[in-house]
Structures are given as C-alpha cells and as structure tokens.
Amino acid sequence: MAHWRGGLDEAAVQEADMLKVGIVGLGGISRSHLQAIATLDGVEVAAVADLLAEPRTRIMREYGVAKGYASHTELLADDEIDAVAITLGHQLHHRLTVDACRAGKHVMVEKPMALDLRQCDEMVAAAEESGVKLMVGLTQHFGGPAMKAKEILDAGEIGPLVTAVSYMCKNWNYAGRRPQYRSRFHGGGMWMTNGVHVVDRLTWVMASQAVSVSAAIGTRAHYQAADDTSTVFIRYKNGAAGIAIAVAYADGAPLHDCVMYGTRGSLRFSGDSLQIGKDDEWTDVPFPVPPAGMTEQWRAFVEAIRLDIEPPAHGQWARHVMEILFAAEESALTGREVALSAGPAWETQSAGAPVSTRHGWI
Numbered sequence: 001m002a003h004w005r006g007g008l009d010e011a012a013v014q015e016a017d018m019l020k021v022g023i024v025g026l027g028g029i030s031r032s033h034l035q036a037i038a039t040l041d042g043v044e045v046a047a048v049a050d051l052l053a054e055p056r057t058r059i060m061r062e063y064g065v066a067k068g069y070a071s072h073t074e075l076l077a078d079d080e081i082d083a084v085a086i087t088l089g090h091q092l093h094h095r096l097t098v099d100a101c102r103a104g105k106h107v108m109v110e111k112p113m114a115l116d117l118r119q120c121d122e123m124v125a126a127a128e129e130s131g132v133k134l135m136v137g138l139t140q141h142f143g144g145p146a147m148k149a150k151e152i153l154d155a156g157e158i159g160p161l162v163t164a165v166s167y168m169c170k171n172w173n174y175a176g177r178r179p180q181y182r183s184r185f186h187g188g189g190m191w192m193t194n195g196v197h198v199v200d201r202l203t204w205v206m207a208s209q210a211v212s213v214s215a216a217i218g219t220r221a222h223y224q225a226a227d228d229t230s231t232v233f234i235r236y237k238n239g240a241a242g243i244a245i246a247v248a249y250a251d252g253a254p255l256h257d258c259v260m261y262g263t264r265g266s267l268r269f270s271g272d273s274l275q276i277g278k279d280d281e282w283t284d285v286p287f288p289v290p291p292a293g294m295t296e297q298w299r300a301f302v303e304a305i306r307l308d309i310e311p312p313a314h315g316q317w318a319r320h321v322m323e324i325l326f327a328a329e330e331s332a333l334t335g336r337e338v339a340l341s342a343g344p345a346w347e348t349q350s351a352g353a354p355v356s357t358r359h360g361w362i
C-alpha cells in the first residue's frame with residue numbers, strides 16, 4: 001500500500017492559485033476554522049453563510065470576509081468557492097456534505113460525521129462521484145503530543161501494541177449546553193459528541209480495523225434524552241483490544257489521556273504531555289509544539305487537495321469510526337457484543353491513492 005510521507009512543498013503552495021474556502025454555520029467552532037485558515041499560506045476564507053444575520057455580519061467584520069450568505073445553497077452556488085467547511089449541528093452534516101460535494105466543492109465537515117451509516121455511505125459516495133476530497137474534523141490527530149506519539153509508534157519503538165485505553169472525561173456543563181447536544185435524536189450525547197474523538201484516537205493508535213464492540217452506555221448524572229457515560233471494549237483485526245471511555249461528568253475532574261502498552265514499552269499522552277515507559281519508569285518525551293491542532297488539520301486538508309491525495313480522517317476512515325460508535329450503542333441496548341460488518345476496509349484506499357501522513361500512518 002502506497003503512503004506518501006512528505007510535507008507539502010511550501011514553494012508549490014505559493015505558486016498555486018489561492019484556495020477559496022466557504023464556511024457554513026458560524027457558531028463557536030467556526031472561529032477555530034477561521035483562525036486556523038488565517039495562519040496558512042495559499043488558502044483564505046472567501047465567504048461565510050449563516051441563517052442568522054448577527055453572527056454573519058460580525059464574523060465578516062472581524063475576519064475581513066468579503067461575502068456573506070443567508071443560506072448554504074447560495075454559498076454552494078458561488079463558483080469562486082473551491083472548498084467548504086461545514087460547521088453546524090450534527091443532524092445537518094449529511095445533507096450539507098452531499099449538497100456541497102455535488103456542487104463540486106471539497107468538504108471539511110465537523111465531527112461526528114453523521115447520524116447513521118447510510119448517511120455516512122452517501123457522503124463518501126457523493127465525494128467519490130464528484131471527484132472532491134472529504135475530510136472529517138477529527139482533531140485528535142493533530143495535537144503535538146499525539147503526532148509525536150504516533151511517530152514513536154510507527155517507528156516501532158515500543159513494538160506492536162498489545163492494548164490501549166483512550167479517555168475523554170469532561171464537565172458536561174449541562175446548564176450551558178445547547179438543546180441539540182442533550183438530545184440523541186439530534187445526534188447529541190457525550191458518546192456522539194466526544195466519544196467520537198475517543199474512538200478515533202484509539203483506532204488511530206491501534207492502526208487496525210475494529211471487528212467487534214461491546215459497551216455499557218447510559219445517562220447517569222444528568223436529566224437529558226442522551227447519554228453521558230460510556231465504557232466500550234473494542235476488538236481489532238490485529239487481535240488486540242482497546243477500551244474507550246467517555247464521561248460527561250456533573251462533578252469531577254477532566255482526563256484526556258491515551259495510554260498504550262506495546263511488546264517493548266509503553267506510551268501515554270494527553271493534550272499537553274507525552275511520556276514513554278521503559279525499564280519500569282515513565283520519562284517525558286519532548287514534542288514539537290505546532291500551531292493549534294486546527295491549523296494542522298487545515299494544513300493537511302489543503303495539502304490533500306493540492307496533491308490530489310487522500311486527507312487524513314477521510315470519509316472512509318470517519319465512516320469506520322461511526323460504525324464503531326453505532327455498534328457500541330447497539331451493544332449497550334442488547335447487552336451483547338456486536339460484530340461489525342465487513343465494510344470497506346479503510347486500510348486500503350479505495351482509490352489506491354496515497355494518504356497524507358504528515359501526522360503518522362493511518
């Protein structure tokens with residue numbers, strides 16, 4: 001399988017035409033996208049769209065964006081736009097991604113990819129049929145400690161992994177949490193909102209495809225129509241298993257660690273630390289402090305478009321992450337281990353194209 005491991009030639013970026021981006025949905029996360037794009041060469045936000053005039057005019061003014069549209073359909077009809085960022089509620093990711101692909105735009109869609117596997121498949125198919133890149137905003141790949149940890153794993157420094165545990169435990173901030181995040185019907189709950197990060201990161205470090213899932217998921221500490229606690233056991237094709245834990249606590253303290261054991265050592269990282277375990281001791285490992293993870297995410301997306309290669313966290317990859325999430329929900333309801341269907345294997349790119357791996361093998 002061919003993988004491309006180089007970085008993008010910065011001179012080539014300078015010479016290439018400016019990549020014009022449109023951002024659809026101007027809530028909280030859109031600012032991270034705007035700030036990330038502003039730091040990169042060869043790419044700019046040319047238009048934004050939001051149903052509401054207030055965020056639209058405010059963002060246009062603050063970030064100097066020339067065009068603002070009241071609906072995504074107007075933005076998608078703009079021929080100047082090459083790529084769109086879809087940064088609105090979970091329940092809208094599917095429809096807008098399909099529409100954007102059919103309009104010939106490359107798509108960066110926020111996580112979680114969509115609300116069911118049929119939607120994910122339609123998104124992947126729309127991108128393939130339209131010949132555009134589809135990337136899902138699985139930001140956990142792009143932090144400094146995570147990228148360095150992946151480099152250590154790929155270099156075989158701790159041998160093949162035998163097990164890993166990936167945690168994301170955070171204050172759910174119930175009072176301030178918008179209604180769609182408290183409703184599973186709209187794709188809310190901790191599992192869909194942040195469990196997606198935990199599973200993505202676990203599967204990335206395991207570097208294997210999941211084959212079955214067993215889970216306990218429930219609503220323990222909040223009054224809402226969506227989960228807040230998940231403990232999920234995932235078996236991988238390589239014979240190893242990992243555990244994904246996502247807790248939206250009402251009171252407690254945060255934990256964002258990923259802990260891995262290999263045959264010749266161990267490794268653990270969080271958002272701001274990385275340690276290797278050898279000879280019964282944990283030792284700090286220095287890591288380059290890149291710009292914000294979102295900047296690295298956009299750098300990878302732009303690189304994939306420029307070089308016509310698969311971006312990391314591409315559609316098939318994100319579809320597999322969602323397959324694990326939905327299987328966990330089924331397991332929690334039935335009390336049984338759920339075998340995953342032998343869907344498209346993300347290890348083999350359907351296009352046979354190399355994958356951008358500035359952030360490690362996937």
Ligand SMILES: NC(=O)c1ccc[n+]([C@@H]2O[C@H](COP(=O)([O-])OP(=O)(O)OC[C@H]3O[C@@H](n4cnc5c(N)ncnc54)[C@H](O)[C@@H]3O)[C@@H](O)[C@H]2O)c1
Binds near residue numbers: 027051087111137178
């Ligand atoms: N990668 C991460 O770590 C991360 C962090 C935060 C949020 N997110 C994801 O980002 C997405 C957006 O989250 P948010 O909290 O910023 O959303 P939000 O609810 O704050 O904002 C959504 C905006 O979209 C607008 N909108 C709705 N329908 C529209 C349409 N058809 N056309 C144009 N505008 C429309 C709304 O008016 C609103 O301003 C979610 O899927 C969330 O999971 C990801």
